[in-house]
Amino acid sequence: MTLKLNYQLMNADEVSGTLETLADQIVSSNAGRPVVLLGIQRRGIPMSQRMAKRIAQKTGRAPQMGILDINLYRDDLTRVATQPIVRRTEVPSDIDDKDVILVDDVLYTGRTIGAALRALIDFGRMRTIQLAVFVDRGHRELPIEANYIGKKITTKDNEVVEVRLQEVDAEDAIYVMENS
């Protein structure tokens, strides 16, 4: 399997700009109420961190943060890899009645979010669970939609959307790659 670049979807400025826009949308939709940003491993974490900074700027109050690793909840765990990896999960203990925003880079089949929902059930009873994604690339296999979308595109089955963030990948950009 080799990946070759199809086209660049966003550059560094567009990436920063989109994250700020998402953060602003979250603030206005959740007028006044405190939100909890839960970044989904891995790139959801730097995403949520940057969004949290913007929210703090705008509202004067930093939102609660958390990390969610969904590897223990995948429904296709047995088909993922022979060597399962589990990463950090940190969910604030006082999550009842709060508005939780799941943050992830790409929304594709919806299975990752399905697993995240299963995970959150055991943590308490949240007031709402909302979803913020950078790119919605279609091809849903479950009835799941995002509340806040950075960019919506159509993709082919053999394409791969790569979101690159400074904190993890040493650059900010989004590329659409093709599997040949």
Next chain:
Amino acid sequence: MKRKDLLGIQDLDRQEIIDILDTAENLQEISTRPIKKVPTLRGKTVINLFFEASTRTRTSFEIAGKRLSADVVNVTASTSSVSKGETLIDTARTLDAMAADCVVIRHGSSGAPHTIARLTKARVVNAGDGAHEHPTQALLDALTIRQRKGRLDGLKVAIIGDITHSRVARSNAHLLTKLGSHVWLCSPPTLMPVGACDLVTTNREFLHRTHSMEEALSGADVIMMLRVQFERMDESFFPSTREYFRCYGLTRSKVERAQEDAIIMHPGPMNRGVEIATDVADGPYSVILDQVSAGVAVRMAILFLMLGGQS
């Protein structure tokens, strides 16, 4: 986990050990949630096959399996049934008939888990075999040390007690020397095995032995006290518990020879007043309770790495 079974630390390389500890650390958080459960091992069958009585290790494995949603079954096998003609091969066949995914075995004879592992399709975890190894104990000890000291290399670790009959001593000796710490085995001359110097095959220069408790404790970062196992000992290893405590018991004054922030560990259960004084066991540097919590995390990690991937 690339190998079918976890039979001993002797078989693991440095990276495998670190991967297990990292996984354990990330799973530890589950035990702090209000609902202490994840669905990862749903539908997997884990059998605790204990030929030797042990409430704490068995309970630890049971909790670990249940937190991962596995079906855990406790089977207390009696070794007397073996002398009636039932062999280990019958045991292994029974396990396969029950479609066990994983079997956790504790046995009084060194090598019993190896024999069963060869004969069964299930993945075998050694929960202690004779005087040979107790790999999950060494892993939980390592996790505890790492969390308290921030590292596992370059430490001086004193392991004090009945080394001859101790699987905990052997597993810890393997693990800590593999990771680059100096291990000092200390016991009365009657309880140090012939061939102790050749116990580990890699990093041999990291393993030391002494009969002097002063030498072992001097500057130690970690003090590990072993249980004096009266039920395993023949007569004449030591004249009395009173004499043992005087010569090899850990008291406050002896602890002062070690590093100021030395941690004190014990695999449990403790013989208070025999190998460890009560005030030391309950003191601020005793991490004995941390070991218990690390135990559940490490066992969750093992079960997860064995059963959580492609079947």
Next chain:
Amino acid sequence: MDLLVKNGRVLDPQRKLDSPADILDILIRDGKIRSIGKELTADVPQFDAGGFIVAPGFFDIHVHLREPGTEEAETIATGGAAAVAGGYVAVAAMPNTRPSNDGPSITAYIIAEARRSSPALVFPIGAISKEQKGETLAEIGEMVEAGIVAISDDGKPVMDARLFRRALEYAQLFDLPVIQHCEDLNLSKGGVMHEGAFSARLGLKGIPSSAEDTMVSRDLILAEATGGKYHVAHLSTRRAVEMVRKAKAEGAKVTAEVTPHHFTLTDAAVAEYDTNAKMNPPLRSQDDVDAVREGIADGTIDAIASDHAPHHINLKMLEFDRAPFGITGLETAVGLAFTQLQLSLPRLIEMLSLNPQRIMRVTPWGIFEGSDAHLTILDPSRRWKFDVNKSKSKSRNSPFHGWDLSGKAVATIVGGKLVYEDRK
């Protein structure tokens, strides 16, 4: 039985028949050698030994036949079949049967059963003490009448020095060798393998060399003091070899045997808790194996004896601690002796036939006119693989399954009768 053994290269070091260029024929009548010469003819069945060595029949002086009492592991019949398949015309059977061979009736039973069903000759060894309890002497004289060729409590040592002294003294009445399984039971208590680096690593209780050495030392002193004929069974340590060497140099009436596994394997063989590496005395260190080989080379050790110890397969499938001690050995001894040791043919024949006969109280046989016709036909360069599943023994406890060996007995003749043949 009549037989004409033709075209073999006859080798009997005792009779100075040791020129490999000598192709000789051997005429056997009524079970005895009638004549030896070139190009013999006779109106009797012929056996073509062309290309092979013809040697005095091999004698394994340390074998456990398990009958009476544990016939599920081996019988006199199956043990005998395994013996001839290994090239042995005769075995000496240790007394630790159930009940022990400590009296004339058991001795007589063994001899009668062997006559009835065993292709190999069986010479019983009588117990030293009643029920092998190590307390009082067994009826040795009665057993000699019934046909024993030596006494031993093997399986166990005689711990009581005073009783062992009495045995050494009493046995002289009958010119019987006294064989000792040297093991101080207090030092070895609970041990299941050699005490050393491997036992420490594997977490198994060790049997120290000192358990063997202290008893060898004690016995050599008693042997010298009493003038008895003392034979050390299955010698395995460096120090024991050295002590026997010194005693012999001082003229003592001491002989010693070694098993093939003790000159082939070390305690490293236990590595995976293989119960086929569990025996007593245990497999020792490389240094001990070297010492044993030196002892074979310089004559300190007189005989190779297998200590064939069959056990039912179920028993060997227990945990290492619980499995019984012992491995089979009748069918692999000769192959291992050829493959592992660099000995001349005459020396090998000495260790496998001539010395065993000298040590035991038997009427000797060899390649001479008038001798009982007990012969072992050998192919020293035959390459073969030992398959334990094809063994004639009832038991399967051998660590040598699948081993490539070179050197084999290709036929065995007992009393002129061809009882085993594998010439291909």
